[in-house]
Amino acid sequence: MRNDDTTTMQKIDPKRITDRLEAGTLARGEWGNGEEWACLLAAIHPPCAKAASARPCPASLMPKWMADLTIEINDAPSHDAHHDIIRRFAALAGRWWVLDKAAWDRLRDGCLRLAMEAAEAATPVRPLYPPARPLFAVSWAMTAGASADDLINAVLDAIDQEINDAQ
Numbered sequence: 001m002r003n004d005d006t007t008t009m010q011k012i013d014p015k016r017i018t019d020r021l022e023a024g025t026l027a028r029g030e031w032g033n034g035e036e037w038a039c040l041l042a043a044i045h046p047p048c049a050k051a052a053s054a055r056p057c058p059a060s061l062m063p064k065w066m067a068d069l070t071i072e073i074n075d076a077p078s079h080d081a082h083h084d085i086i087r088r089f090a091a092l093a094g095r096w097w098v099l100d101k102a103a104w105d106r107l108r109d110g111c112l113r114l115a116m117e118a119a120e121a122a123t124p125v126r127p128l129y130p131p132a133r134p135l136f137a138v139s140w141a142m143t144a145g146a147s148a149d150d151l152i153n154a155v156l157d158a159i160d161q162e163i164n165d166a167q
Contacts, residue, residue, distance in 0.1 A: 009096070017043050028075055044062075068135040076148040078148065092159050098163060103166055114158065115140065119144040
């Protein structure tokens with residue numbers, strides 16, 4: 001299943017991410033400047049660093065909700081898991097151009113479900129209204145005590161499955 005949405009997905013070069021990771025120029029907890037120093041999202045699309053926002057990231061690279069979640073994928077993992085998670089994310093980002101709108105919609109819904117399940121496993125406290133955006137759901141789950149590493153890897157597993165199904 002190729003991307004048949006009106007937005008044609010652009011291929012992302014995973015080396016834009018892994019080269020920064022290996023060089024120690026991938027920022028965590030800050031945007032960087034998008035040139036010498038950049039967060040994960042700005043490594044993919046440098047204008048995000050200048051705006052200090054995911055908003056400049058075009059839908060042709062990833063949906064808005066995924067751009068928002070990419071920030072958390074970079075900042076939330078433990079120190080020990082960060083490199084492996086980022087390498088895995090880079091490899092998936094280099095392949096996800098095959099996903100169509102329906103696949104991205106399934107991923108968004110799956111991320112919400114994964115986050116809510118992780119939060120419920122971590123604490124009996126539930127939000128009055130379930131988060132409607134994956135970023136908020138994932139952030140809430142980690143605040144509730146869910147493992148960031150486990151939750152992010154589950155999200156990456158879901159992306160990997162959608163890519164494999166699309167090819």
